[in-house]
Amino acid sequence: MFLLDPFFWEVVISGLLAGVMYALVALGFVLIFKASGIFNFAQGVLALFAALTLVGFQTGQVPFAHLLEAVLGIHYSHWGEGMSTVIALILSLCVMIGLAWLVVKVVLKPLVNQEGIILFMATIGLAFVLEGVGDLMWGANVKRLDVGLPEGPSDLLLDYTGMFIEKLEISAAVVAIILVILLMLFSQYTKMGRALRAVADDHQAALSVGISLETIWWVVWSISGLVALVAGVMWGAKSGVQFSLSLIALKALPVLMLGGFTSIPGAIIGGLMIGVGEKVFEFYIGPMIGGATENWFAYMLALVFLLFRPQGLFGEKIIERV
Amino acid sequence: MNDIDERSFTTPDGRTIGSEILSVKNITLKFGGVTALEDISFDIKEGEIRAIIGPNGAGKSSMLNVINGFYHPQQGEVWFRKKLRPPLKPYQIAYQGVARTFQNIALFKGMSTLDNIMTGRFTHMTSGIAAQAIWKGFAEREEIENREKVEQIIDFLEIQKIRRTEVGRLPYGLQKRVELGRALAAEPKLLLLDEPMAGMNVEEKEDMSRFVLDVNEEFGTTVALIEHDMGVVMDIADRVVVMDYGKKIGDGTPAEVRSSQIVIDAYLGVSHE
Numbered sequence: 001m002f003l004l005d006p007f008f009w010e011v012v013i014s015g016l017l018a019g020v021m022y023a024l025v026a027l028g029f030v031l032i033f034k035a036s037g038i039f040n041f042a043q044g045v046l047a048l049f050a051a052l053t054l055v056g057f058q059t060g061q062v063p064f065a066h067l068l069e070a071v072l073g074i075h076y077s078h079w080g081e082g083m084s085t086v087i088a089l090i091l092s093l094c095v096m097i098g099l100a101w102l103v104v105k106v107v108l109k110p111l112v113n114q115e116g117i118i119l120f121m122a123t124i125g126l127a128f129v130l131e132g133v134g135d136l137m138w139g140a141n142v143k144r145l146d147v148g149l150p151e152g153p154s155d156l157l158l159d160y161t162g163m164f165i166e167k168l169e170i171s172a173a174v175v176a177i178i179l180v181i182l183l184m185l186f187s188q189y190t191k192m193g194r195a196l197r198a199v200a201d202d203h204q205a206a207l208s209v210g211i212s213l214e215t216i217w218w219v220v221w222s223i224s225g226l227v228a229l230v231a232g233v234m235w236g237a238k239s240g241v242q243f244s245l246s247l248i249a250l251k252a253l254p255v256l257m258l259g260g261f262t263s264i265p266g267a268i269i270g271g272l273m274i275g276v277g278e279k280v281f282e283f284y285i286g287p288m289i290g291g292a293t294e295n296w297f298a299y300m301l302a303l304v305f306l307l308f309r310p311q312g313l314f315g316e317k318i319i320e321r322v
Numbered sequence: 323m324n325d326i327d328e329r330s331f332t333t334p335d336g337r338t339i340g341s342e343i344l345s346v347k348n349i350t351l352k353f354g355g356v357t358a359l360e361d362i363s364f365d366i367k368e369g370e371i372r373a374i375i376g377p378n379g380a381g382k383s384s385m386l387n388v389i390n391g392f393y394h395p396q397q398g399e400v401w402f403r404k405k406l407r408p409p410l411k412p413y414q415i416a417y418q419g420v421a422r423t424f425q426n427i428a429l430f431k432g433m434s435t436l437d438n439i440m441t442g443r444f445t446h447m448t449s450g451i452a453a454q455a456i457w458k459g460f461a462e463r464e465e466i467e468n469r470e471k472v473e474q475i476i477d478f479l480e481i482q483k484i485r486r487t488e489v490g491r492l493p494y495g496l497q498k499r500v501e502l503g504r505a506l507a508a509e510p511k512l513l514l515l516d517e518p519m520a521g522m523n524v525e526e527k528e529d530m531s532r533f534v535l536d537v538n539e540e541f542g543t544t545v546a547l548i549e550h551d552m553g554v555v556m557d558i559a560d561r562v563v564v565m566d567y568g569k570k571i572g573d574g575t576p577a578e579v580r581s582s583q584i585v586i587d588a589y590l591g592v593s594h595e
Binding site: 185186189190191192193194195197198200201202204205206207208209210211212213219 | 390392411412413416417421422424428429430431432433437440441442443444445447449451454455457461464465504508
């Protein structure tokens with residue numbers, strides 16, 4: 001019976017943990033999509049940018065060092081020893097909040113009331129700009145990110161169950177779960193949370209009760225920036241901070257198709273399903289069809305969902321009244 | 323049929339109507355080549371129920387949208403509480419004490435009745451986002467205080483039973499009532515109601531009329547409402563503005579308006595012979 005096989009559970013658990021990471025990226029999409037109807041193509045780059053900024057602060061890199069050298073001839077790439085992880089995290093969050101403000105003022109405000117597709121195109125542009133700025137600010141080399149999370153296999157689990165689970169993945173999952181719970185509480189029980197949900201439902205009505213859309217967008221993009229920072233830290237700690245990090249956004253797409261673009265629980269459950277699904281598929285069915293299924297399994301699952309349930313598991317049903 | 327000139331007057335049922343709270347002067351609003359409002363002037367006095375009536379497409383909703391800041395007229399002035407109002411955004415006008423409902427209900431459909439009405443308290447809640455994130459202390463106290471006000475409104479509108487229901491699932495008449503509740507929660511100085519009784523049956527209309535009258539009487543809220551049902555208007559309005567094709571064609575008490583030939587023509591049509 002494969003249910004008693006510890007290897008099966010090892011696969012499932014590592015799938016769940018990977019799924020939490022997918023969910024974290026998908027969450028950033030959902031937050032922005034709900035509040036402003038914008039599909040934010042730049043979410044992955046946002047995570048990359050956040051991780052780059054964090055490493056930069058941590059190691060005491062001077063931003064735009066290459067630019068300074070090229071333009072002014074100043075060779076000044078590091079100052080001091082860097083700073084502690086906590087301070088670097090806080091500063092990075094401040095940078096993300098500032099970035100959110102810029103995005104609202106420069107990109108969203110001039111495009112208010114435009115078609116969704118135009119805003120989508122704008123976020124593609126934003127993705128490229130941000131990638132370029134990230135490169136210019138912190139350099140294009142692969143960086144190691146160490147935020148002091150435990151690494152290596154969990155001895156406890158290995159000894160008692162024989163399962164090989166990375167500590168890093170466990171802590172990533174714990175952080176992600178805490179973040180999601182805090183976000184849920186914020187959106188349910190605070191004035192700003194209610195305002196966020198109100199804007200997601202009806203812009204005009206929100207304005208009429210005194211909610212400023214610009215402020216809400218700023219808050220939403222800041223929260224997405226926070227989620228991107230957490231996702232960037234987790235993925236960066238796992239596989240190094242490099243420019244391919246922005247591609248994790250692609251993995252979030254099937255998650256969103258499964259969970260629905262407008263549902264926060266959907267993003268989480270969709271992420272878990274894809275995480276587990278692709279691991280189990282890889283280990284049990286993969287060998288029969290030549291392996292390397294992890295690359296495409298998620299997209300195939302998303303396609304099947306698009307055929308039978310285009311709004312996703314938890315998305316709002318699309319009903320057109322005639 | 324001119325404006326009533328006295329600064330204040332007493333209604334037949336004994337309420338005193340004060341000086342003007344809002345007046346619009348020579349408002350002209352154009353969308354491209356279409357003139358939605360042409361040289362409209364009227365005032366709303368403190369404590370009165372002011373109706374705006376007219377055939378479909380007369381520009382009534384556009385007028386409300388000008389008052390609450392969704393539209394900015396090309397010409398004309400809006401005076402609110404004796405001050406010339408600069409072109410403000412709708413949410414800023416909400417902070418000045420203007421609340422409204424919409425012709426096609428604009429509730430937050432995914433939220434409960436309670437949350438919808440709580441959102442109406444937005445302008446009265448001052449805690450910053452940091453205080454809310456910390457929650458304990460200021461934000462929590464503020465939430466409780468405002469929740470009390472909201473419960474009073476829920477009692478007043480007799481919607482206790484649906485306070486936890488998602489408003490998207492409520493029947494039309496109740497949704498209209500929740501929307502009124504959300505506007506009332508702002509404790510507005512001026513309440514704008516865009517066809518509060520549209521699509522209702524007689525019983526629901528009676529309920530809604532009673533709520534509008536009670537709001538006006540108990541809280542002294544000034545109400546401006548758009549309504550099609552002439553019977554309702556005659557019963558509850560103190561003064562009536564009549565519009566047709568973006569122009570004002572009448573202004574006065576219900577009795578005056580009803581007997582005006584121009585108004586009768588606009589409503590019933592004129593024979594062109």
